[in-house]
Amino acid sequence: MAVEKMSIAKALNESLRKALEQDPKVLIMGEDVGKLGGVFRITDGLQKDFGEERVIDTPLAESGIVGTAIGLALRGYRPVVEIQFDGFVFPAYDQIVTQLAKMHARALGKIKLPVVVRIPYGGAIGAVEHHSESPETLFAHVAGLKVVSPSNATDAYWMLQQAILSDDPVIFFEPKRRYWDKGEVDTEAIPGELHKSRVVREGADLTLAAYGPMVKVCVEAAAAAAEEGKSVEVLDLRSMSPVDFDGIQASVEKTRRLVVVHEAPVFLGVGSEIAARITERCFYHLEAPVLRVGGFHAPYPPARLEDEYLPGLDRVLDAVDRSLAY
Amino acid sequence: MTVESTAARKPRRSSGTKRAAGAASAAKPAAATAQTQDAEPQLVQLLTPQGDRVDNAENAEFAPFVADITTEDLRGLYRDMVMTRRFDGEATALQRQGELGLWASLLGQEAAQIGSGRALNDADYVFPTYREHGVAWCRGVDPTNLLGMFRGVNHGGWDPNTNNFHLYTIVIGSQTLHATGYAMGVAKDGADAAVIAYFGDGASSQGDVMEAFNFSAVYNSPVVFFCQNNQWAISEPTERQMRVPLYQRAQGFGFPGVRVDGNDVLACLAVTRWALDRARRGEGPTLVEAFTYRMGAHTTSDDPTKYRRDEETAAWESKDPIQRLKAHLLATGGADEAFFAELEAESEAMGKRVREAVRAMPDPDTMAIFENVYADGHALVDEERAQFAAYLASFESAEEGH
Ligand SMILES: Cc1ncc(C[n+]2csc(CCOP(=O)(O)OP(=O)(O)O)c2C)c(N)n1
Numbered sequence: 023m024a025v026e027k028m029s030i031a032k033a034l035n036e037s038l039r040k041a042l043e044q045d046p047k048v049l050i051m052g053e054d055v056g057k058l059g060g061v062f063r064i065t066d067g068l069q070k071d072f073g074e075e076r077v078i079d080t081p082l083a084e085s086g087i088v089g090t091a092i093g094l095a096l097r098g099y100r101p102v103v104e105i106q107f108d109g110f111v112f113p114a115y116d117q118i119v120t121q122l123a124k125m126h127a128r129a130l131g132k133i134k135l136p137v138v139v140r141i142p143y144g145g146a147i148g149a150v151e152h153h154s155e156s157p158e159t160l161f162a163h164v165a166g167l168k169v170v171s172p173s174n175a176t177d178a179y180w181m182l183q184q185a186i187l188s189d190d191p192v193i194f195f196e197p198k199r200r201y202w203d204k205g206e207v208d209t210e211a212i213p214g215e216l217h218k219s220r221v222v223r224e225g226a227d228l229t230l231a232a233y234g235p236m237v238k239v240c241v242e243a244a245a246a247a248a249e250e251g252k253s254v255e256v257l258d259l260r261s262m263s264p265v266d267f268d269g270i271q272a273s274v275e276k277t278r279r280l281v282v283v284h285e286a287p288v289f290l291g292v293g294s295e296i297a298a299r300i301t302e303r304c305f306y307h308l309e310a311p312v313l314r315v316g317g318f319h320a321p322y323p324p325a326r327l328e329d330e331y332l333p334g335l336d337r338v339l340d341a342v343d344r345s346l347a348y
Numbered sequence: 349m350t351v352e353s354t355a356a357r358k359p360r361r362s363s364g365t366k367r368a369a370g371a372a373s374a375a376k377p378a379a380a381t382a383q384t385q386d387a388e389p390q391l392v393q394l395l396t397p398q399g400d401r402v403d404n405a406e407n408a409e410f411a412p413f414v415a416d417i418t419t420e421d422l423r424g425l426y427r428d429m430v431m432t433r434r435f436d437g438e439a440t441a442l443q444r445q446g447e448l449g450l451w452a453s454l455l456g457q458e459a460a461q462i463g464s465g466r467a468l469n470d471a472d473y474v475f476p477t478y479r480e481h482g483v484a485w486c487r488g489v490d491p492t493n494l495l496g497m498f499r500g501v502n503h504g505g506w507d508p509n510t511n512n513f514h515l516y517t518i519v520i521g522s523q524t525l526h527a528t529g530y531a532m533g534v535a536k537d538g539a540d541a542a543v544i545a546y547f548g549d550g551a552s553s554q555g556d557v558m559e560a561f562n563f564s565a566v567y568n569s570p571v572v573f574f575c576q577n578n579q580w581a582i583s584e585p586t587e588r589q590m591r592v593p594l595y596q597r598a599q600g601f602g603f604p605g606v607r608v609d610g611n612d613v614l615a616c617l618a619v620t621r622w623a624l625d626r627a628r629r630g631e632g633p634t635l636v637e638a639f640t641y642r643m644g645a646h647t648t649s650d651d652p653t654k655y656r657r658d659e660e661t662a663a664w665e666s667k668d669p670i671q672r673l674k675a676h677l678l679a680t681g682g683a684d685e686a687f688f689a690e691l692e693a694e695s696e697a698m699g700k701r702v703r704e705a706v707r708a709m710p711d712p713d714t715m716a717i718f719e720n721v722y723a724d725g726h727a728l729v730d731e732e733r734a735q736f737a738a739y740l741a742s743f744e745s746a747e748e749g750h
Contacts, residue, residue, distance in 0.1 A: 057655040058583035081553035081589050082520055082581050110519065113554065148449045150478075151503050152518050289728060318736070319728045320721045325449050325500025326711045340739060 024209045030172070031201040033179040034064045034140075036209065038102065041186045042072050045100060048186060050077045051087055052104030052140075061106055062142055062201055084114035091137050092122055100136045102186055108143040109152025115160070122191045123166030134189040138182075142198035143171075144235045144285050145332055148325045155322050156286035161193045162263040169263040170216060171195035173237035175205035177260060180213035188216070195262075197235035217261040219269035225255030228279035228345055231270055231296065233259040236283045236333065243338040254342060262292050270296060271303050278309040279348075281341045283333055288316040310348035313341045389593065391639050392619055393609040397667045399675025410618040413625070417614070419682040425466060425613050426673045426683070427691055429458040432482040433670060434695035435491045438702050439481075439498070443648045447706050448498045452479045456611070456643030459669030460576050462486060463616025464544065464638070467624055470512070471541040473534070475527035478516045479576075480546050487513040491698070492705040501712050521547060521554030524573060528560045531569035531627070542627035543571045544620070550581025552597070553589045561601040561635070570627035572620065573598075573635045576610060578642035583655040598635035610640025611669040641667070714740065 028036065041048045050065055050072075056079040059066030069077035080087050084105060091101035105111045111118075118139065125135055145154035162169045168190050172178040178196070185192040214220070222237060223244050230240040237258045244254035255277050257270060274280050280300055282293035297312035315333045323331050392407045394414065403411070436454050443451040454461060457479070465486030468474065476483055484494055488511050496505035497516060504515040517523040527545030534541050551557055552575060564571050577594055579586055590597070598605030604626075608619040616638055623634035641664040645652050652661075677683040718733040 053581075054583045056583070058651075059654070061582070061649070079584055079588050082550035082584070083553040083555060085555050086553070112519075113556070148500060150450055150497055150500070150518060318717060318732045319726075320717050320732075321503075323717045324497070324502050324712065327714065327717055330714045331717055336743075337739070340742075 025206050026209065027204055027206055028175055029202050029204050030175050030178045030196070031062060031064055033175040033205075033207050034182055034196065035066055035068070036207075037179045037182040038065060038068060039071075040209075041100075041102070041183060042068065042076055045186075047098060047100045048076075049094065049099050049101045050104070051080050051091060051101050052078075053080060053082055053087075053106050055079060055104050060104055062198065064140070064142075064196075064201075065104065084110055084112075085117050088114040088117040088122065088137070088139065091139075092117065092125070092135065095135050095137050096133060100138075100186060102138040102140060105139060105141045107149075107153045108141055108155040108157055111139070111141055111157065114139075118161070118167070118191075118193070119164050123164045126190070127166060135191045136186070136189050137191045138185045138188075138194050139191070140182075140194045140196060142201075143195045144197050144199055145322065145328045146199040146235070148328070150325070151322070154325075154328065156195075156284065156317065158193075158195055158262050158284075159286055159291050162292060166191065167263060168192045168217070168261070169195070170261045171197060171234035172260065173197060173200065173232075173234055173258050175203070175207045176211075177258075179207045179209065180211075181216060181260065184213065184216040195234060199235050200238065203238070217264050217266060219260055219266040220258045221255065221273065222258050223254070223256040225277060226253040227277055228252070228281065228342055229255045229257055229270070229273040229277045230281050230283060230338065230342070231257040231259055231273075232283040233262065233292075235285060239333065239335060239338060240283055243335050243342065246335060246339060247342055252342065252346065259292075265292070265296060265299075267296075267299050267303065270300055274300055274304045275307050278307055279345045280308070280312045281315060281338070281345055282312065283315045283338055283341075284317075285332055286317055287319055288314045289319045291316055310345045313345050315341045389607065389639065391607040391609045392615050393612050394614040394618060395612045395672055395676055397611070397672055399672050399677075399679055401676070407615070407618075410615070410622050413618040413621040414614055417617070419677075419680070422614075422673065422677060423683055423687065425462055425617070426670070426677060427694075428462040428466065428482070428485060429613065429670045429673065430691055431695055431698060432458050432462065432485050434699055435485070435702060436481055438699045439495060440644070440648065442495070442703065442706055443498070448495060448648075449500045450498050450647055450649060452498075452647045453642075453644040454479050454481050456641050456664065456669070457576055457578060457638075458482055459613035459672075460574075460610040460616050460638035460640050463613040463618075464546075464574050464620040464636070467617050467620035468544065469541065469624075471539065472624065473512045473514070473527075473530055473541065473543045475514045475523040475530070475543065475545045476516055477520075477523065477546055477548065477551070478518050479548075480516070483546065484511075484513055487511040489513050492702055492709075495702070495706050496709065499706065499709060501709055521551040521556040521560075523547070524551070524557045524560035525563070527571050527573075528564045528567075528569055528633075531564065531571035531633075532567050534570055535567070535630075540628055541570070542624045543569075544574055544624070545571060546574050546576065548581060549575060549577040549579065549586050549594060550584065550589055551575070552594055553581075561598065561603075561633070564633035565602045568630070568632040570630070571633045572623040572627055573633065574620065574638065575635065576638050576640055578610075578640050580642055580646065580652075580656070582646045582650060583652075593637070595635055595637035598633075603633045603635065605635040605637065607637045607639055610638030611667045611672065613669055613673055640669075 293314035461482030465483040531543040595605035
């Protein structure tokens, strides 16, 4: 066993390093990923060790980055591209949605698009506009893309490995406010499936389902609820496309109550889909409607308001109380 | 004054034959590569780094555009640069003290911004990026308004139509298209005005910027593209953005491009006036490349020691835009010590005002989250606002209950 304590940022860095070592076809591309090591230092030291042909500083052009990554993938490479911040993926959205997502189907399955698009996402870092958004729904809605987000260092390490090994395009959302959270990573363990949810904490009265940055908030909420005698189960969804509905169903059949939590706006968010599906699947098990906690139908606010905007402990606990009151 | 095609104008070329130099270099990538790496490229310059006036064939086309500039005007330009630098330094300090979340410093780019900003008429319209504090100054935007966004209390902080100065745009390159569209409107209205779009060397890689160039050429829009080539896009040098000198790119779209010494406020004023004049006369877009340098970090979050050599920065120090004009004013008797002392006091007072204003800036009301999402009402926003208000009120009633 090779267990090491490291931050999520470091785990991602180690994961990229391993991928570069294991497969000469793996490439890293993006703005400032070279000498600087990326603005979050996720690619720190990689260009130094693997050279400019493997770790490529690109011109400042997101459509160009993803578009050329598609071409490289068609030529047999496995590009892992970095989008600097969530709000800057949109110049590349056209390439991702109209091309990357659809080419495999159009070519009758004859070509593969093993492209990973890494996007640091979410708020709570006190940034200016376009640096705190959670646009995962916009990608999960598109057939042909897989959309995942780790919440801890182990998952950061393994899910990125799995994403790079996947022959499908993967949109890999990294919870940037958790980059510096540390955890144990076993770099030799056999990982679970990329799209399977994970029970983080067992409980009997209610299920909290979350992914990425909100998992930690939910774990804290469950601990707080426990002090009031409420037994809350926490599920880390890990994947937004596909969603592990079986995992959620199993938990809900046990607890009979579900609250879905994410930073992204509630309206038409991942939580909406889960609420609908779980209502269909578990109608007779549910003691309360599936509730959702998330962002508002409003632009992400200026930093001084983000604490109010983002779901925190109180808003999650409020939803727990509302659910239990039915 | 008649304007020849870009290909026929010679001074801004750093190499090649006289005619069709742009075309020649486009056909020879090797030559173009050499040009981008040229340490001292040729450019329009009216004041040397030592502060001497330059009078040569290279700038003959542009010098007439500042023939009316008096000594008093020069002192005004100097004052603008000093006040802007002071404001910028104050903001950097406020970030360090935790009053601002982030700051994008313009240190070193004062001449490019003041020279171009002072070339504008009131009716002209500006589309800035996030670093145009000097241009904002020229437009009469209260400097304290620029800080709200960096403090995190708003996403803008001023009404763009008050000073014809649009909001800062953070998504790289987007605003060049807005400027082009605005200019299309100006032309349709037959107004005597022009539009100026600011962007960086890195931005020139974005598709939006290329599309803006093309639309403006196709519609012959009265827009000036003012690129501050400060040599770096965060950690990436210009070599990672382009292989042909930036100003030459205009030619491929069918309009002139000019490279000007971005640390020479007088040259920036002259070239921008020239370009705006063309625009107002209906001669279409121009690309101005102000060749300058970002003396500080990209923003307060950035660490340039990871990618940039100190010697490079030091070499640019000797081209400082403010020192250059000061040397000129002193050598020509255009200003005395009393002037500089007065200005020092004035900038000190402005710094104090900015500090106090920032510290006094209130956090926005929580319910501002739901404000201005739509111009018309919207049922979903109304519902969420009401729910959130009730949720917040539940804390207050819980407290009262105790
Ligand atoms: C579409 C987009 N991608 C990435 C970024 C992140 N980013 C902010 S500034 C910057 C570099 C900009 O360089 P340049 O255009 O040369 O302007 P400068 O900041 O040097 O004035 C980058 C990559 C962004 N703001 N927008």
